[in-house]
Amino acid sequence: MPQQPTRRGMRLPLNWLGLVPFMLFALLFLILPTMKIVIGAFQTQDGSFTLQNLIDLNTSSIRNAYWTSIKLSVATALIGGGVGFAMAAAVVFGGLPKRIRGPLMTFSGVASNFAGVPLAFAFIATLGPVGLITMWLRTEFGINLRAMGFNLLSFQGLVITYLFFQIPLMILIITPALDGLKKEWREAAAVLGATGLQYWRMVALPVLFPSLLGTFALLFANAFGAVATAFALVGPQLNIVPIKLFAQIRGDVLGNPNLGYALAFGMIVITAAANTVYIVLRIRAERWLK
Amino acid sequence: MTRLFAWLALLAGCIYFALPLIGMTEFSLKMRRGVYSLDAYRKVFEDPSFWATFGYSLTLAAATIVVGVLLVVPTAYWVRLKLPQARPYIEFVTLLPLVIPAIVVVFGYIRLYNTSSILPLTGSAIGTDFLLTMGYTTLALPYMYRSVDTGLRTIDVATLTEAAQSLGAGWVTILAKIILPNVMVAVLSGAFLTLAIVMGEFTMAALLNRPAFGPYMQLLGANRAYEPPALAVIAFAITWGCMGLIQLVTRLAKHERAKA
Numbered sequence: 001m002p003q004q005p006t007r008r009g010m011r012l013p014l015n016w017l018g019l020v021p022f023m024l025f026a027l028l029f030l031i032l033p034t035m036k037i038v039i040g041a042f043q044t045q046d047g048s049f050t051l052q053n054l055i056d057l058n059t060s061s062i063r064n065a066y067w068t069s070i071k072l073s074v075a076t077a078l079i080g081g082g083v084g085f086a087m088a089a090a091v092v093f094g095g096l097p098k099r100i101r102g103p104l105m106t107f108s109g110v111a112s113n114f115a116g117v118p119l120a121f122a123f124i125a126t127l128g129p130v131g132l133i134t135m136w137l138r139t140e141f142g143i144n145l146r147a148m149g150f151n152l153l154s155f156q157g158l159v160i161t162y163l164f165f166q167i168p169l170m171i172l173i174i175t176p177a178l179d180g181l182k183k184e185w186r187e188a189a190a191v192l193g194a195t196g197l198q199y200w201r202m203v204a205l206p207v208l209f210p211s212l213l214g215t216f217a218l219l220f221a222n223a224f225g226a227v228a229t230a231f232a233l234v235g236p237q238l239n240i241v242p243i244k245l246f247a248q249i250r251g252d253v254l255g256n257p258n259l260g261y262a263l264a265f266g267m268i269v270i271t272a273a274a275n276t277v278y279i280v281l282r283i284r285a286e287r288w289l290k
Numbered sequence: 291m292t293r294l295f296a297w298l299a300l301l302a303g304c305i306y307f308a309l310p311l312i313g314m315t316e317f318s319l320k321m322r323r324g325v326y327s328l329d330a331y332r333k334v335f336e337d338p339s340f341w342a343t344f345g346y347s348l349t350l351a352a353a354t355i356v357v358g359v360l361l362v363v364p365t366a367y368w369v370r371l372k373l374p375q376a377r378p379y380i381e382f383v384t385l386l387p388l389v390i391p392a393i394v395v396v397f398g399y400i401r402l403y404n405t406s407s408i409l410p411l412t413g414s415a416i417g418t419d420f421l422l423t424m425g426y427t428t429l430a431l432p433y434m435y436r437s438v439d440t441g442l443r444t445i446d447v448a449t450l451t452e453a454a455q456s457l458g459a460g461w462v463t464i465l466a467k468i469i470l471p472n473v474m475v476a477v478l479s480g481a482f483l484t485l486a487i488v489m490g491e492f493t494m495a496a497l498l499n500r501p502a503f504g505p506y507m508q509l510l511g512a513n514r515a516y517e518p519p520a521l522a523v524i525a526f527a528i529t530w531g532c533m534g535l536i537q538l539v540t541r542l543a544k545h546e547r548a549k550a
Contacts (some may be wrong), residue, residue: 018368019376025361026383031425033398034390040401083306086299094296102302110526110533111307113483116490117507118309118525121518124511126313133309164310167303225391228492232508242393249497250395264394275389 031092038268052069053262055282061239066266069224069241073157076162077219081212084164084170094177105175108168120232123161127152139179161233166219173218177211177285214281221274225267241267312525318519330520337517343506347495350502351420351488353394354426355481358434361427363477366438367469370447384435387428396425396494425494429487434480441471441476460463479536486532490525 044050057063089103126132129146137143151157181204189199205212227242236247241263247253248260321329334340369377377446387395399421403411411417417473454464471476492504507525 009463013366015372016376019365019373019380022361022365022383024382025424025427026386028419029399030383030386030390030428031393033402034386036398036402037394041514056511083303084297087303090296090299094291094294094299096296096300100300106533106537107307109536110530113527113533114489114526117492117504117511118522119510121507121522122310122314125317125519125522126310131314132316156404164307167306178469221388225393227391227393227488228504229506230346231492232511235512242391245393246493246497249393249400260397264397267391268389268394271388275385279385 034268037261037264038236040258043258043261045166045256045258053256053258054265055257056259057266062244062263063117065119065239065241067243069143070162070270072158072162072240073220073223075159076223079159079218079235080163080166080219081170081216085174087108087167087213088175088178089170104171108171112165112172115120116228117232119164120160120229121231123152123164127157127160147290158230158233161229165229166223169219170215170221173215177208181207208285208287209282213277214285217274217277217281221271221278224274225271227269274283304306305509307416314519314526318338318475318516318523322514330516331524334517334524336522339501339506343501343503346501347489347491347503347529348428353423354430355484357423357427358430358480358484359477362431362434362438362480363470363473364465366435366442367465367550369445370439370442371451372465381435384431388432391542392425392429393493393497395428396497399425400497412498415500422498422500422502425490425498426484426491429491429494430480430484432489433483435481436481437476438473441473445472475539482532482539488527489528 005095041053042049042051044052044157087104090096091104114171124131127134127145128153129151129152137145152160185203185207186199189203193203225242229245230238230240231243236243243269244253245260245263248263252260254260254263318330319326320327321327321333353441356522365380368458403409403417405413411421424550447469450468451464454468461469490504491502492508495502496505496508507521510521
């Protein structure tokens with residue numbers, strides 16, 4: 001990308017004034033509120049420094065909440081990433097008609113934004129106790145999903161529901177990366193006698209690896225911070241971190257406001273780590289895919 | 291062989307995505323025993339709370355779009371024109387809402403702007419609405435900024451500015467009459483995405499206790515059987531509409547450019 005011409009002589013310190021409204025907004029409504037949470041996590045009720053809040057997170061209930069959240073995020077990121085990759089690869093390399101691609105990308109844009117309360121309704125109407133598929137399997141085939149141990153309002157149900165926005169997000173992000181795999185690389189590999197499998201193992205996957213890992217991190221963070229879908233599907237009693245925090249903000253269920261800060265601080269640490277991985281790896285990936 | 295697997299992968303995906311959409315549509319039509327009817331939709335549309343919350347969220351979406359545009363367009367323009375060295379920092383700030391979960395941001399609002407603070411925004415309805423608008427603006431910020439910044443990349447900001455200045459235009463005129471029309475497609479794309487995000491948003495509105503569409507849907511879902519899938523169909527149509535409009539403006543712009 002060409003740099004815009006700038007004239008050095010005009011670059012007075014006053015230029016910074018143009019950024020004041022944006023900076024003020026970011027400070028008041030993004031940075032200070034977050035700082036308040038982070039600082040609160042290290043304070044006692046009367047304001048002195050402590051690590052006790054973070055230590056107090058180590059109860060079985062909170063540990064379980066973090067563990068379930070992490071499992072849910074890893075599972076949906078892995079499955080969503082895998083299925084999304086397969087669908088994107090099918091469209092890019094699979095020899096499918098070109099017409100499919102546009103609608104698939106548009107639909108992915110819609111579905112990745114169709115999260116939250118209505119998504120939960122859609123799955124309840126489909127796989128819930130009297131949902132379309134549940135009833136169809138029971139009346140047509142005599143299969144009772146519930147008796148087989150399936151319950152939409154459980155971990156597996158959450159995974160199935162979250163995939164509805166995880167898969168399209170993967171398709172949206174990985175398709176440009178797949179486009180970046182040059183035909184010449186495949187031909188060069190073929191000329192040197194590589195099989196299709198060898199090409200994937202030794203050329204394509206190493207090139208794609210930063211993109212894949214980075215997108216995995218993004219999907220992980222996306223699932224980890226989601227509140228509305230799980231809340232509308234299962235309700236406030238579900239023990240995952242964002243819903244626990246939701247209940248704590250509404251009614252101090254932990255009985256200690258500063259423990260709520262610590263809970264939120266833990267969320268920031270985890271999503272920040274995942275997003276840092278994403279951003280760093282994306283910068284690496286873009287070196288190859290220009 | 292590859293093609294067979296490609297078709298299978300695509301087909302499996304399509305079935306997975308189609309079933310919940312069919313499921314919610316079918317369920318929403320089943321309110322009257324034995325026949326399909328639009329009763330659930332009629333019930334929803336007859337509910338005054340539906341219109342009140344829908345209108346409330348629509349108003350907030352409009353406010354969010356206005357604030358977002360007023361904030362993002364001048365900033366992105368200024369950074370391109372005068373402060374290219376500030377670009378990485380500004381970009382980092384615009385990406386923060388993806389890093390910090392919305393629930394954490396709103397938790398900070400509640401603690402920072404409560405009734406006993408210097409700026410007691412949550413003390414009044416209008417103050418809370420303002421706070422919610424700001425919250426929605428942060429949610430939209432990553433998409434809005436990226437969209438506008440990409441739009442600015444395609445025009446020669448420096449030349450346009452100098453030409454306008456030599457004709458005597460001030461900063462407001464330049465922004466409103468030169469820059470904004472040139473990045474209109476990017477602004478509209480960002481605006482429709484913002485609309486889609488705000489209409490379905492639940493967490494911030496619920497925790498700030500405002501009567502928005504997201505919390506209304508959740509409440510109805512906890513108490514009714516047939517109206518929620520009808521709402522899901524309506525919400526899906528809104529999301530689809532917003533994405534369709536983005537495609538439309540982008541395509542129209544390409545068409546215009548090709549003609550010119």
